[in-house]
Amino acid sequence: MIVELGHYALVMALAVALIQSVLPVIGSIRQDAGLMALAPAAAVTSFFLVLLAFIALTVSYVTSDFSVQNVWENSHSLKPMIYKISGVWGNHEGSMLLWILILVFFSALVAFFGGNLPAALKANALAVQAWITAAFLFFVLLTSNPFQRLNPAPIEGRDLNPILQDVGLAIHPPLLYLGYVGFSICFSFAIAALIDGRIDAAWARWVRPWTLAAWTALTAGIAMGSYWAYYELGWGGWWFWDPVENASFMPWLAGTALLHSALVMEKREALKIWTVLLAIITFSLSLLGTFLVRSGVLTSVHAFATDPTRGVFILGILVVFIGGAFSLFALRAQSLKQGGLFAPISREGALVLNNLFLTTATLTVLVGTLYPLVLEAVTGSKISVGPPFFNLTFGPLMVPLLLAVPFGPLLAWKRGDLLAVSQRLYAAAGVSLLTALAVVYFATGAPVLAALGIAMGVWLICGSLTDLAYRAGAGRVDLQVMWQRFKGLPRSAFGTALAHLGLGVSVIGIVAVTAFSTELVTTMKQGGQTVSGPYTLVFEGLRPNTGPNYTELQGRFAVSRDGEQFATVTSAKRIYTARRMPTTEAGILTIGPSQLYVSLGDETPDGGTVVRVWWKPWVTFIWIGTIIMSVGGIVSLFDRRLRVGAPAASRKRAAAAEQAI
Amino acid sequence: MMFWVLAAVLTVAATISLLVPLARTVSRQDNATEHDAEVYYDQLREIDRDIEAGLIAGEEAEYARAEVGRRLLKATNANAKSRPGSSLSSAARYVVIVFLPVMAVIGYLAIGKPGMPAQPLAARIQAPANDETDIRTLIAQAESHLASNPGDGWGWDVLAPIYLNLGRAGDAETAYRNAIRLLGSSASRQAGLGRALFAESGGIVTAEAQAAFQAAEDLEPGNPLSSFFLALGLAQEGNYAGAKAAFEKLAANSPPDAPWMPQVQAHLKGINANLAAAGEAAPGPDEEDVAAAMEMSPEDRMAMIGGMVDGLDARLRDNPDDLDGWLRLVRSYMVLGEPEKAGDALDRALLNFEDGSAGRLALTKAAEQFGLTPQRVE
């Protein structure tokens, strides 16, 4: 019964979404408080309805109810509990339901925390959210219904693809969707503002926390996905420029640009048109990503649960929403008033530079991702655009951007003094150059580019620390006052510094792995040994082992340095019983920030085993950096200023205003 | 019934939650400009803090304050107050009351299965077995036991032959392998594994199956099961002389009334026929033919296979006692997608084997497997 109740709740959520799509808009046009107040109530209601549907599906998975087709196709009674739960979104239908759940979750959050928003903006934004919700609910109910039933019920399920039986699946998609779908709020705010015609500095401030939340989740989600692919696929790579990866990376790039341009709009009321456009573009890229991943039109190593026939439906949604949004934008953009002026050398100027590079980079990724599709449609020849393309186009665009990052926060608004800022950054530049020299010195024969790359990472780290120190008044006040000020700095200042610092850490990881990692493929017999980086591996042989739903052959390697064994690392070849599908479990040994990565291959006729060993120095910095970036986002979210806007007008404030004018 | 009660409760709850904001008399009228003003006040305070921290100097600070001040002035001048709930609200109320339940119920009825209960696996397993003692339920019980105790070798050992008899060859293979791993090798387990592999490959003694039977033979020399399949494997390889010797040895070592004797005799008959025919035509395609087939276009390949099947058909008209040949012919026709010809071949084959003979049994089994019904059953 719970299954059918969930199904019913999902249908009713559609009905609620349809009401929420129409009535609040009428309310905002007619200035009717009642109709506008309907929007938050409907948003919360549809959240609970979709939640009920999601719980119903989860219960079906947990209890192995194979009368639900979706459960039968993707679950197995022998599966460990955590994978039964994560299996809910390990398939097309279930993951679309999660997508919608997160969408209505964000709507409910706006309803709940949106006390500081003007009623009309809130009503319209929630109505736009409801349009998206309704479109995707139609999609799920008509083409991808997870509540299809089977009668009689099969006795055993077909099991989840073993690759997906991993904690990665429990964390990665929800985080990624929080990011993807979170940008829908920015989109809805942009459309609402265009409908309403009121786009000002206050709007930018209200959009920023949502952008920040979505960006933080997307950053963590992409990083998680990257690490998952890294250890699960057993290929040792952490980023493949695969279409599916690009699909999540493009909204991230555009979202990062949006985060920065909203700042300019909030402070100076400049870049209004651009910011609204970016908000639309960012979510459009999220939708495009959903389409690319779901439709399987592009060949990918990661995509699961694709279905070309359903892709057409999403393409329809994509065209209607993006087309509609851009039309509305074109209609209204003229009426937006110009904002504040600024000199090219200023905080605004730096942020414009940031936007310029980020959007251009987004564009190159977009071209590289879609070019094969276009070319096949036009000429019929099939091509693949791989890492070399992106390294050649995306890479050069990032270099000037990364160099400019430390300048941004230190420049003054409106008119900055580049010379003064450069002086403040002397120390950072000095440390970076010393690092470059040290790298060249210690890694004899180190490529100059690698040394400069690592220096760039250090530059970012030192630059963000310099920014914090300057804000605290370093050099101008004594230490105690500095500490007081440091503690009193707004959270967003720490957020900015952390995000930029994390970027630097990631850059160091990326450069170090690219330049200094070593790889070797060899055949090993029991007792044989091989050298990777500074370590020696001794193969201790293969032995069988059984897990809950798989059997495996484990290969153990003793790892030693300077003749002293200090660890073992185990890689395995597994066979999952239900699908009889083989997988390779890479053995990863983390030593400080670096990793030793071992992957087993086939057995050779002469009794040896093919083994692939990577030494990946500093590799964990890549993900540690992204974690720091996400933490920066969270810290910023707690900035008190982002919640301002609820009217509690007191005489004192009015007085302060009069004084100011 | 219970479902509709709960659905009704859900509907009412959702409807009420939408009606509340429409019914509420709005106590404070929302003024959009107040929200804006609040943001600008905060920006002014922020400038003050920056001045205090020495982050911006006097003149710049004045400009900044003036700019925010202008925004503030503009925001407070515009004045748009919303009206409290009006006639619109009451119209909206009707929309909600009518539209929500109607749409939900109609939409759900169109795609849902209202009467269908949830069927969690645990509940289905615990339910008492019905009069037919559903073997599938028993197996599911055993499987769930083994899920929590995968180290129970005896459990696997019991389950394996059941799987094999049910035709779940893949599961049987897994179960036998687990039993062998946990309890050690034994002739019956190895032979069972061999039979599972034999069944999985559609009636061919593959190298893997042969290895399993060989292991059983090594553990218990002369085990009739493994001897039989090893001999069959030789026959399938085309080593008729070896197969003949192996079958003859098995026959010599078995009591004459052993249940497998008819099968052995039938195979021997077929092998003798093949040996007699060996001089003239090779019984199966040789490697060159297969290699040639790989390079052909699909049509040509079909033609070649068709030719070989016709040859087999013709040969069987001369040697109607060749049970293996008949089985191969029936299967070939089925694979070629010609069930009528397969049925016809089956009928012709049945003519050559008496009622109750092993050959007849094998043929009827094959017929069942392919879903064929013999036309001329006397």
Added chain:
Amino acid sequence: MTRKQKRLAVIAGGVGVLGVAVLLVLFALQEQIVYFHSPTDIAEKPVNPGTRIRLGGLVAENSVARGQGTTVEFAVTDTANTVEITYTGILPDLFREGQGVVVEGAFRPDNALFVADTVLAKHDETYMPKEVADSLKKQGVWQGNEE
């Protein structure tokens, strides 16, 4: 600077960056893309040795042979034509005879053997790389379950 000049500066900067990006993209598209071929394409129109291509098809039955150490030789076929491949490294888990694969690499100058440096077999047993599926459909061999 006046408002107009400033805006011009921003626009000029934007056009500059975009121009550089476009040049990079055009250059990269010329140099760095890899064409996909089926064995039949290659039989009809040979590819220059040394040119990187992707080659897709089924792993031919009985063609996989382990050579020295970690080198493997196999053949990729679309049933009409076959190309011999040599590859050094670890094959993907789902690499099997009869399974669809995509390999990337180049022909050796003597044009006999294709040296692959990447072998892709999707991590999903029902998966058929899209290009392979298309070219096999053209050969009439594979009936996909998508349509």
